[in-house]
Amino acid sequence: MKHVRLKAPPLLGFAAIAFTLGLTHPAMSQEAPAATLPAATLPAAEGGATQAPGGDAPADAAKPTGFWERDTLTGDWGGVRSTLQDAGIKLGVVETSDLLANVTGGAKTGALYEGLTALTLDLDLEKLSGWTGATIHASAWQIHGRGFSANNVKSLMPQSSVEADRGSLLSDLYFEQALFDGAASVRIGQQAVDDEFIISKTATLFVNSNFGYPALPSLDQPSGGPDYPFATPGVRLKLAPTDQLTVLAGAFNGDPAGPGAGDPQLRNPSGTAFRFSDGVLAFLEAQYAINQSKDAEGLPGTYKLGAWYDSQPFADQHFDRLGLSLADPRSNGVARQHNGDWSIYAIADQMLWRRPGTDDQGLSAFARVMGAPADRNLVDFDAAGGFSFKGPLEGRDDDQVGLAASYSRISNRASRLDADFLRLVPGRPVRDQESSIELTYMAQVTPWWQLQPDLQYIVHPGGNAPLPSDPSQRRTIGNAFVIGLRTTVTF
Template identity: 40%
Template sequence: MLFGIGRVGLGLCLAVLGFAAPALADGPDQNGITAPSIATSLPDNGDPTGMRKWLASHGITYNFIYTNDLLANVSGGLRRGTVDQGKLEYNMTVDLEKLANWQGLSFYANVFQIHNTGRIRRDYVGGINTIAAIEAVPATRLSELWLEQKFWDGKASVRAGQLAADSEFFFSSLSFMFLQSDWATITAANLPSGGPAYPLSTPGVRFKADPNANVSLLLAVFNGDPAGPGNGDEQLRNRYGLNFRVRDPALVIAEAQFRANQGKDDTGLARALKLGAWGHFGDFNDLRFGNDGTLLGATAGTGVPATRQGNFGLYGVIEQQLYRPAGGAADSGVSVFSRVSFSPSDRNLIDFFVDGGLVFAGMVPGRPDDKFGASFMYARFSDSVRSFDLDRILSGTPGFVRDFEANLELSYSATMVPGWTMQPVLTYVWHPAGDASRNAIVTGVRSIWLF
């Protein structure tokens, strides 16, 4: 009965709150440009007519971000080969307090144009961990579309509309330089349609409170299946981001964030801790036992999985600066980060996940904006999955027992001009999809332009 309320909970929240939602974070200057941007290297800031500056003066700002990856699987995996993949992203924000004198109200929308010659993880490596986070089905799709209302002198806000959970929950900002920085494998593999994360988003409502400068509390309710039930690729079931589903069992995420020494004038080592949990109100299949109590991996029985009500996960994120140069920001110098998460084994493909990394920022003489580092990722196939595989083998079906998948990425992000970076990368993948015989090596280069 408890999980049954999830089917209507989200719809009620949206009906009650309407389109409440936030002001934007500090960013664009008086010319409407958010640094770094290649616009600052162009004549007239790339705005010869002054239209961008005029729009900014009325509260309307925008930017374009183009990301391109040229990647090759040079060893192992499913097959060798090269892919060229790109994502053009358009972001627009409207400060409705400045435009329409509505205090504390803002609007945001972004659109992706995704194109590629193949998908490096799915088509070439055959794993489950992210290798390059922009990988997706080619499409032009709407991502987020929301309004946010701030109140209590900006210390609290409500956001409603089409949302992506990975923009605010269960992430480390220190990881952003890495190609494999993404919505965690444990949530992407366990939630319906991968959850509300790139490239999918879904209707929802997010509440946020900042009791003080060092603490934030977040709670969100999302429609629980961005693409809806069905067979095949979930990205094809919601190809343009326009499904706007609100009747699926709800997904609820809560997160508490604690931080210190994040200000530009702080001199102590920056640190942050995030503790969160998610709960899904839908039904999930048992991965080992059938509805008649028999083993799904054996030949006898109905072959229909038992049903488990609801699902959940617990997670934590930690960031710690190890060295802060004089006058340096919270993300300068040397820092480490990690995410860890658990979910129940009986209904989830992955029951334990951990990733992390080491980042050096501004540490190369004469290259103050360059970054380099190493990032690892580990996803363990659940006890039920491993037992299912063993049951199949014992019943005479050839195969192997899936154990884990792990990635190690080495990367250097070089700033060519403000707003343009080039980034060579080398990634080693152990046990793609749990198969110890297919260890893979991926190498290539990423380029990012911001305008």
């Protein structure tokens, strides 16, 4: 996980008011966007005028404007928001708040709050200046609360996808040019890899961060990789030669915070380091989509195959430069270095059953597997999978219920190092794996407000790591049962 230590006041007042008002109002509007998560670039808030499919009137002209029916909590700002969008300026503010408690297990039991205010700005340069196919996107985070996983569970991956040390920082800031009538595009500037790469659409329903940018790259790439909350300078090329096939290729700065001693997050606390000198992190991903049109006879699905390579040196998990175990008292304590690191991954999102007469209600599944070399990585294999059901109850067309599980394996080199320490400290645990199971229900209360009760069970937090409060290092962190509630408000 990543941490930012710039303190800033939380922006929770509106969310709290909306929560209170919502509990006293029976309206349950069902026309709303999907849940917004930092695993990908958050969309700007809805509400601007768009062209209606069959005429000249704006599609939004017929949209409800009542408090409980509109797309955003703050509405159209007296016409200012739609005027800006007509001019090519789209603003978005989304507040995500998580209250989590581990009732058993972990490093210690208790409850904590953590939240994220996500701000987005999108500029349509065609509307603003006549530059066809050109856009600018910027996003920033204001992170508040305390890290539940870092303080209570001590797991490898946070139980909340918004967890990071509180602070304010820039994320994305890039220019994008569409080419060949949308069949290709080039993106240049600071960007997070998980805006587009290595993400399962079905898995974004879940609260646990391992269902977003996975544990393997998060724990193996320098400074946790260019994903939430950090982005990094890079170039991305997107090609869509057919309606089914899309190819993404990107080259990014290899370390979003940069090398140095101490907490890597402190080296880029505001997200404005704009580093270019930390090697190259290259991504390549092919995506194949089937049955995407509404009149397709089969069920929609998307299949992805990808790989990444980082050109920087990576430390061996077991041996020092002399070929001795790092646990050996004769070791020089400096790990052997390897040239570069890489991983291969595959992702599948597939709808399994569709409710008759609907476009997207029904049962969907996802699966993701990935592997990396064991000698230079803490996690060398990662897998996740699960199910989601949209519209599970009569009249609740946009609600979703989901069940998912993940597995992250500690590499045999890291486990062998622990076994060496076991000889020095008898009874000290050997790390092996961390797994999680999550059951969640996302209720679309209004178009601008979601409530999501959540249950998680974490097996071997920290990969079967020693309990921090045990000076003997013989007791492990206990399996944790976590209950939580997420609320998301679109302003």
